[in-house]
Amino acid sequence: MPTSDxxxxxxxxxxxxxxxxxxxxxxxxxxxxxxxxxxxxxPVNFTVDGDTVLLRTTPYSLMAxxxxxREVAFEVDEIDGERHEGWxxxxxxxxxxxxxxxxxxxPWATGSRVLGxxxxxxxxxxxxxxxxxxxxx
Numbered sequence: 001m002p003t004s005d006x007x008x009x010x011x012x013x014x015x016x017x018x019x020x021x022x023x024x025x026x027x028x029x030x031x032x033x034x035x036x037x038x039x040x041x042x043p044v045n046f047t048v049d050g051d052t053v054l055l056r057t058t059p060y061s062l063m064a065x066x067x068x069x070r071e072v073a074f075e076v077d078e079i080d081g082e083r084h085e086g087w088x089x090x091x092x093x094x095x096x097x098x099x100x101x102x103x104x105x106x107p108w109a110t111g112s113r114v115l116g117x118x119x120x121x122x123x124x125x126x127x128x129x130x131x132x133x134x135x136x137x
Contacts, residue, residue, distance in 0.1 A: 009130050011127055011128075011129055012127065013125075014126030014128055019125070022087055022126065023048055023053075023091070026076050029046055029053075029075055030042065031072055031074050032073040032075070033063075035066025036065070036066060037062065037066075040063075051120075052093075052118050052119060052121060053091060053118070053121065054098075054117070056114070056115065058114070063117070064115050067117060068097045071092065072095045074091040074093075075088060084131060085130065086129055087126065089125070089126040091124055092124075093120045094122065095118070096120065098118050
């Protein structure tokens with residue numbers, strides 16, 4: 001189906017349980033913060049531990065310097081551009097260094113990713129765009 005024939009969908013708010021299920025279904029998200037170089041957003045692999053998001057990085061990275069002990073945002077999504085469907089989950093919380101890094105995610109990039117960062121979730125929101133054909137319109 002050509003994308004020009006797709007009608008706008010309906011925006012649906014997700015429950016906390018749906019948000020956590022969706023976050024756990026993806027291996028990569030984006031962490032965003034405001035730091036020394038202004039606003040930064042980078043993709044990272046992650047894991048979820050209870051109601052926290054675990055990241056690993058190098059101790060000398062910009063993320064390590066700017067995120068520790070600060071408020072950050074973390075976003076995970078999935079988009080189907082052809083069908084104009086998708087979902088997005090946004091986490092906001094305080095990012096803290098782990099004194100003793102947990103198992104955390106297994107890094108995808110080479111290098112020593114020995115610093116564990118933990119985002120203690122303060123707020124969790126999610127939305128899904130459901131196609132008009134899926135909602136019976």
